[in-house]
Amino acid sequence: MRFSVFAYSQEKLLEYGLDVTDALILDWFANFFIGKMEKRIFKDSSDNPKIFGWVKISKIMEDLPVIGITSEKGIRRRFDAFVEKGLMQRETVITQGGKRSYYRTTELYDTLLNTKAAERQESKKTDSDKSIKISQRNSTTFAKNKNPQGTKTTYADSENYFESPQRNSTTFAERNENTYAQGNSSSYALNDSLTNDSLVTDSLKISEFKNSAVAFNNASEKIFGKNAFDESFPEKAAAFFMQNKIKIESAEIYLEFIRKRVTEKKPSNPRGLAYRLFFQNDILQEFRNLQSELSEKVAETEKYLSVCPVCGKEKVNVYASCPKCGFDMTTANDDEKLGIARKIWNLPPEKKRLFKIDEEKFIRRKLSLGFASLADKNTREQLKTEMSELYKKYGIEA
Structure with a gap:
């Protein structure tokens, strides 16, 4: 069959x-x-x-x-x-x-995806092919990429990304590069991306590529631990990001995003799944959509942020009270209230502390009167007079 x-x-x-x-x-x-x-x-x-x-x-x-x-x-x-x-x-x-x-x-x-076909093809390799080690394939470093015979070279070896080679250097993603349905069009593993000379010489500056590879090595160690992936992962990841025009500053955020996705699935081989998901275009698109949605929310929120006109605190919601001085930002256009708030804020520390105590007592008494009393015009006038006297006591004038 x-x-x-x-x-x-x-x-x-x-x-x-x-x-x-x-x-x-x-x-x-x-x-x-x-x-x-x-x-x-x-x-x-x-x-x-x-x-x-x-x-x-x-x-x-x-x-x-x-x-x-x-x-x-x-x-x-x-x-x-x-x-x-x-x-x-x-x-x-x-x-x-x-x-x-x-x-x-x-x-x-x-589970529909055929992960067995590639494995069976692997078993048909000759004994000599099986004896070739991954480390031998990467023996010539990217930094010395002057190999006339076309031997596959990697920058990873020259920088000694990992202390020891990955035990399962042929990863799930590499073994099944043509078996995943979406992989037919997206080529998610990019397994041979670095063997294409034009990718480096025409599209990527060598220094930028090296820096990106180092960044991915550091980020993957931080998120997944040392030797989490095979030693060519940092350079493949760097090429994948650059090919998709994603800033390297997002490397750690994307790896953390992948880690959360893997944690949700609880697979038997989390690192293998992480490798596979990393290079999937639909996963990358999901990450981009989430980042875009987050940026939109931040932009929307920032429309309602302003500087407190009393204490100068930045990014205060214009529909809330300032967390630093307590000023009601909705009254920022009320010159009288704004002037009083500024005078209270500029009181000497001890005098300000005593004012706050008296103000709190006044507010508690006011609240204890209830709605019926507060609806009475005479009561409201009395409270207004008491507040004015409190301001005068501390040298605050409206």
């Missing part, structure tokens, strides 16, 4: 009761999801944001006439089955144009 149908294990497809049409639709979703599919973020039961993609049924019919399904109902049934089997999650929203269904794949979907 053939191992794979597209990037899926044929054995698993049969186990879940899926046919070749299902496989083609799943492959369409996986590849379109990392492309221009409209995305939306929904929160799961743990309040964690997850990215879903809108599936427009007519788009599937347009892209896949070969499946022979000419009714939207027929394709919807397929997606209903994916959800029922636990291969996908669905969120439905009501819009002016009607209902929209958004989907994302689940961990169960990952």
